Amino acid sequence: MEPPPLLPTLLLHLLLSTTAVSATAPLPTTPSPTSSPTPPNSTTSPSSPSSSTLDPKQLRALQSLNIPTSKDPCTNPSILPPNTTRCDSSKPFRHLLSLRLINCSDDVALSFTALKSLSTLQSLQFLNCPIAPIRFPADLVASLHSFTCINSLRRLTGVWLARLQNLTDLTVSNVQVNASGPFVILGNLKKLRSVTISHASLTGSIPKHMNLNLTHIDFSGNKLRGKIPSSLTLLENLETLNLSSNSINGEIPNSFGDLISLKNVSLSSNSLSGAIPESISAIPDLVHLDLSSNQLNGTIPKFLSDMKGLKHLNLANNEFHGVVPFNASFISRLQVFKISGNSNLCYNHSVLSSKLQLGISPCDKHGLPMSPPPAKGDDSSADGSTNSDYDDSDEDDQKQDRQHGPNKVVLGVAIALSSLVFLVIFLVLLSKCCR
Numbered sequence: 001m002e003p004p005p006l007l008p009t010l011l012l013h014l015l016l017s018t019t020a021v022s023a024t025a026p027l028p029t030t031p032s033p034t035s036s037p038t039p040p041n042s043t044t045s046p047s048s049p050s051s052s053t054l055d056p057k058q059l060r061a062l063q064s065l066n067i068p069t070s071k072d073p074c075t076n077p078s079i080l081p082p083n084t085t086r087c088d089s090s091k092p093f094r095h096l097l098s099l100r101l102i103n104c105s106d107d108v109a110l111s112f113t114a115l116k117s118l119s120t121l122q123s124l125q126f127l128n129c130p131i132a133p134i135r136f137p138a139d140l141v142a143s144l145h146s147f148t149c150i151n152s153l154r155r156l157t158g159v160w161l162a163r164l165q166n167l168t169d170l171t172v173s174n175v176q177v178n179a180s181g182p183f184v185i186l187g188n189l190k191k192l193r194s195v196t197i198s199h200a201s202l203t204g205s206i207p208k209h210m211n212l213n214l215t216h217i218d219f220s221g222n223k224l225r226g227k228i229p230s231s232l233t234l235l236e237n238l239e240t241l242n243l244s245s246n247s248i249n250g251e252i253p254n255s256f257g258d259l260i261s262l263k264n265v266s267l268s269s270n271s272l273s274g275a276i277p278e279s280i281s282a283i284p285d286l287v288h289l290d291l292s293s294n295q296l297n298g299t300i301p302k303f304l305s306d307m308k309g310l311k312h313l314n315l316a317n318n319e320f321h322g323v324v325p326f327n328a329s330f331i332s333r334l335q336v337f338k339i340s341g342n343s344n345l346c347y348n349h350s351v352l353s354s355k356l357q358l359g360i361s362p363c364d365k366h367g368l369p370m371s372p373p374p375a376k377g378d379d380s381s382a383d384g385s386t387n388s389d390y391d392d393s394d395e396d397d398q399k400q401d402r403q404h405g406p407n408k409v410v411l412g413v414a415i416a417l418s419s420l421v422f423l424v425i426f427l428v429l430l431s432k433c434c435r
């Protein structure tokens, strides 16, 4: 009586539902197993150093890092991925100024000796090189201006990064950084101009004191808490600020408009509340403003439509209310405009066409949303969740308690339920046909 195909089908369904759920989890960029710096041609050392103008010590160091040196990497950059190395022009031997390691093979290990002989490097980049970090020699520390580590070096500590005191540029992404807060790092790097520490499980709060010459700050996708300190608005050279996907709360400082150099800012996917500060209208060159997925409230300020350079405006998934103060010509000028997921917000249908599919209701004559809100127009709904913001939250592995967290659960449950229904139908059909 027991139908044989039942068990495999059940397994298949379970498998399908689990893979579908796990597919919504962030996918860390896995380093390819095929190591990119292709294995050196057989004509490598010891004959080639004689024809090379690169310092032999540095050549040996490159070889120890599995970097092909069959030809001189200073004069034949084409044998390597573009811009992997850059050299000075000193004589008799040239020295490396920058080095990029990409897709390292498993057997690459950093050695202190190799790094010591590479102490002329001003720029060092690791991309997809999950090798073990070691303490950098003091000479290399003194020389480095730019350090990039993306999905590499396994795990770093704030103290390790804080030693790199001559850096002007620091980029760490998709690497676990164990530190009590960004200040451990930023407080020591006095020359820093640009800092990215993203998707690094960084804890703590935004530092109250930062180098006033900073032009770029990206702390997105971490576990930062607390308020945005109003002292942040002293950074009048700041062009990019990305604090998205953290747990920052409180209000946007009233002095936010003091950031007069700002071009791109994202505060999305935090727990910010209160209104959009009026001072933002004083930022002359703002291009990209993303405040989505917070609990911001109040009305949407009309002055945003007077910001001539604005191209990207995302106010979705907040608690704004009232009538959208924009006309169609402003909205069509933008590349991105999102306001869905604000259940008390509405648009004046004699000003804006429903064809714009804004994902909010038209207003009644009192300026209140006509209910119910429009059905799925642009995959958005009024309950504060839109698919359109998944691109931000997908990478957000740290926070299960966030707005988008439940959606994955709902999805999982839906898939599980549908497979169950499928199974029942299948069983019924089976029992009918086998009768």
Ligand SMILES: *[C@@H]1O[C@H](CO)[C@@H](O)[C@H](O)[C@H]1NC(C)=O
Residues within 6 Å of the ligand: 031, 032, 036, 037, 081, 102, 103, 128
């Ligand atoms: C590194 O690996 C990635 C993914 O496997 C690949 O797309 C990329 O082209 C590789 N880069 C280089 C320089 O080989």
Ligand SMILES: *[C@@H]1O[C@H](CO)[C@@H](O)[C@H](O)[C@H]1NC(C)=O
Residues within 6 Å of the ligand: 041, 042, 043
């Ligand atoms: C290896 O070296 C030989 C001799 O110099 C050369 O002809 C050949 O093209 C090289 N192969 C690669 C893959 O570089």
Ligand SMILES: *[C@@H]1O[C@H](CO)[C@@H](O)[C@H](O)[C@H]1NC(C)=O
Residues within 6 Å of the ligand: 082, 083
């Ligand atoms: C290589 O470097 C040159 C000069 O610094 C730069 O213009 C170019 O965009 C770089 N190319 C890549 C692929 O990074």
Ligand SMILES: *[C@@H]1O[C@H](CO)[C@@H](O)[C@H](O)[C@H]1NC(C)=O
Residues within 6 Å of the ligand: 138, 141, 142, 143, 163, 165, 166
């Ligand atoms: C930074 O560079 C200067 C000179 O360029 C050097 O004197 C100093 O020791 C370096 N700092 C560190 C921490 O290595």
Ligand SMILES: *[C@@H]1O[C@H](CO)[C@@H](O)[C@H](O)[C@H]1NC(C)=O
Residues within 6 Å of the ligand: 178, 179, 180, 203
């Ligand atoms: C950093 O790592 C140490 C040891 O692994 C651990 O005890 C400590 O709690 C970590 N600190 C943070 C802030 O995660």
Ligand SMILES: *[C@@H]1O[C@H](CO)[C@@H](O)[C@H](O)[C@H]1NC(C)=O
Residues within 6 Å of the ligand: 190, 191, 211, 212, 213
């Ligand atoms: C900021 O930059 C200016 C020149 O670009 C320099 O003179 C000044 O020392 C820098 N200040 C800090 C705190 O690094």
Ligand SMILES: *[C@@H]1O[C@H](CO)[C@@H](O)[C@H](O)[C@H]1NC(C)=O
Residues within 6 Å of the ligand: 198, 220, 221, 240, 241, 242, 243, 244, 264, 265, 266, 288, 290, 391, 392, 395
């Ligand atoms: C902020 O960072 C997130 C994730 O790292 C990225 O998707 C987004 O484009 C960034 N936004 C801005 C304005 O730089």
Ligand SMILES: *[C@@H]1O[C@H](CO)[C@@H](O)[C@H](O)[C@H]1NC(C)=O
Residues within 6 Å of the ligand: 273, 274, 275, 297, 298
């Ligand atoms: C907006 O949010 C702030 C902070 O949560 C609250 O104090 C205020 O009453 C709210 N205003 C409105 C109009 O809901």
Ligand SMILES: *[C@@H]1O[C@H](CO)[C@@H](O)[C@H](O)[C@H]1NC(C)=O
Residues within 6 Å of the ligand: 240, 263, 264, 287, 288, 311, 312
């Ligand atoms: C700034 O935002 C614009 C418009 O969204 C985008 O094209 C540009 O790449 C962003 N620049 C940076 C540095 O994030």
Ligand SMILES: *[C@@H]1O[C@H](CO)[C@@H](O)[C@H](O)[C@H]1NC(C)=O
Residues within 6 Å of the ligand: 305, 306, 326, 327, 328, 329, 330
């Ligand atoms: C649309 O709004 C902009 C900015 O407020 C304004 O300059 C423009 O004149 C308006 N256009 C129309 C057709 O009302």
Ligand SMILES: *[C@@H]1O[C@H](CO)[C@@H](O)[C@H](O)[C@H]1NC(C)=O
Residues within 6 Å of the ligand: 323, 348, 349, 350, 351, 363, 364, 365, 366, 367, 368
């Ligand atoms: C909608 O726009 C029309 C024409 O501009 C205006 O007369 C009307 O008062 C507006 N309605 C609301 C609710 O703002």
